[in-house]
Amino acid sequence: MPTGENSVVMSCENISKSYPVRKGLFRRVAGQKQIVRGVSFELERGRTLALVGESGCGKTVLLRVLLGIEKNSGGRFLYRGRNTETMSAAEQREMRLKVQMIFQDTLGSFHPRMSVREALEEPLILSGVKSGSERMATIETVLGQVGLSPLYLTRYPHQLSGGQRQRAAIARCLAVAPEIIFADEPISALDVSLQAQVVNMLMDLQDDYQLSILLVAHDLAVVRQIADTIMIMYLGAIVESAPAREIYGDARHPYTQALLQAAPSIKKGLTDENFTVHLKPGDLPDPANPPSGCLFRTRCVRATALCAEAAPAPREVSPKHVVLCHFAQE
Amino acid sequence: MSVAPVPISRAAAAADEVILRTDELRTYFKAGRAGVVRAVEGVNFSLRRGKVLGIIGESGSGKSVTARSILRIIEPPGYIAGGRVLFKGEDILQIPEKRMRTIRGNEISMIFQDPTTSLNPYMTIGGQLTEAYNSHTPSGSEKARDEAVRVLKLVGINNGGEIMKKYPCQFSAGFRQRIFIAMSMILYPDVLIADEPTTSLGITIQAEIIEALSEVQRQTGISIIIITHDFGVAAQFSDDIFVMYAGRCVEFSPKRDLLTRPAHPYTIGLIRSVPLLEERKTRRLKSIPGFPPDMSALPPGCPFAERCEFVGEPCREEMPELRAVSGAHLCACHYPQQYNVSEDTELGVF
DSSP states (O other), rough: OOSSGGGGGEEEEEEEEEEEETTTTTEEEEEEEEEEEEEEEEEETTTTEEOOOOOSSSSHHHHHHHTSSSSEEEEEEEEEEEEEEEEOOOHHHHHHHHHHEEEOOOOTTTTTTHHHHHHHHHHHTTTTTOHHHHHHHHHHHHHHHHHHOOOGGGEEEEEEEEHHHHHHHHHHHTTTTEEEEESSSTTTTTTHHHHHHHHHHHHHHHHHHHHEEEESSSSHHHHHHSSSEEEEEEETTHHHHHHHHHHHHHOOSSHHHHHHHHHHOOOHTTTTTTOOOOSSSSSSOOOOOOSSTTTTTTTTTTHHHHHSOOHHHHHHHTTTEEEOOOTOOO | OOOOOHHHHHHHSSSOOOEEEEEEEEEEEEEEETTTEEEEEEEEEEEEETTEEEEOTTTTTHHHHHHHHTTTTTOOOEEEEEEEEEEEEEETSSSSHHHHHBBBBOOOOEESSSSTTTSSTTTTTHHHHHHHHHSSSOHHHHHHHHHHHHHHTTTTTOHHHHHHHHHHGGOOHHHHHHHHHHHHHOOOSEEEEEEEETTOOOOOHHHHHHHHHHHHHHHHEEEEEEEEEEEHHHHOOOEEEEEEEEEEEEEEEEHHHHHSSSOSSSHHHHHHHOSSSOSSSSSSSOOOSSOOOGGGGOOOOOOOOOGTOOOOGGTTTTTOOOOEEEEEEEEESSSOOOOOGGGOOOOOOO
């Protein structure tokens, strides 16, 4: 596996996104709702980076910003070392082909009136493949890669099962030979017996083509299987980021610890471990009105007076293991 | 391995007192001209008093239809085609609808997957809780209010008086699900059926809800059926586990036996294929090949035969019966397997 500067295909520096909160008759801007707070990461070639957080933490907004669907409010996004904002139009086009997306909602991500063949052909036409036979050859190759029979080419999305549609969606991504895949909960809508098939397929494809994957997920078990590096997000901020092994073996942030404790597991069932949540009761704070000091303190079981006063600075507790907590060293 | 068939009733009688039992329950849906989808085909399980039964299955396996059949809330084109549902020894499929209404909510209650739609948005929490109480035991608003506060405390909501003046939209999904659990408990039913109660919620909220359910169970001794597709949830919360596939029972057993020595190839396949929270020996998951069958065109015989690695001749012809493999451990397979999770070198975590 190559390491060093060259292997980083995409990086983010301090990306943030906020929305104005408008009030009153004239819709005056009364404040800012900050949904993504200074997220930085590097995605390496052939690796999987997982972004884990509960609903409402800002994962989807971050993805939308990275895809260019929404404009970021701050920070920089570098694709192969080039700033995406200062790129030429041609470079942007190239990037859009090299960065592909897999959605959770497999039915919604297909045009209902386009057959599987048309859906797979579209990105090829857009990428400038003029010859029809060449396009067909590519389609057949990618179908083979995802293990979908060519018989399905004439079908429409609603005629496929969830697992088959997710395969078709992955095939559509692969058709333009991407370098990076953003996968937003790619298997959580699938049936249990099909999840393993898709997880294995993603790992095979990654090994074969050195794909870089940014996986957004909430299921820590799935993430453990695929990810090399894991980022835990809470209220728009990355509270802990570490190599996968360390997240499961040596989680330092109380939120990560709470997530691991709350995650169901067969083994916990066998050792008669009950469900427990190591969080103060309550809800996610309103992003327009975040708590003072540490963002997590209102739910943290370890919070002290210090946490209300000062926001913790990111601390590197071991190489590449960064924690946003005053007590990360303990 | 050959096992002599043991009648269900005898195997079940060996266990504790059974409060609810289904016997060859069948629920079909009319589909098109003369077509029938056999959503639930001969389901047998028993719920022990004061215990938690987990029903595991994929979407379309018939778990929700089973739950709805117990309460007789199947809507056309669906209908209960046969079998019995024995509640405290009485077949509640045979009693008049009027009496069934006194059982629903009062003796058997149910909570649903989506907490955002199961409460009435135009009514205060208090209004809904007291309505639920008064509908079965009309006893005035004062008494109902006290009961509501008490039952909210049961699910860990201590400021019930305040909460009751508010509307559902003022609370998060997790909190609403807790309120709904309180509402389903207000008449202290004997059985609570929870149909995917945490599926749309986050991990920590899921744990909070199940914690609340455990607490309710500990304090009231209610018997619970939890329907889930998550093996981990069933493993941690249940005493017994019932696995469904394509509307059929596959395996039914006390939790430990089912998790450590599953006998049905489908259950084994599931345990080997689910991503684990603990580190497994192999990076690749052991996946079950193929797809779940099309329910409107099920082949004869075992519905899992197509995907089964141990398939033999009888599998494609005859649906295997649920037989005991040991004690209360029942399995519907012509070739029950001798498998031990702790010896599985690919998993290496148990």
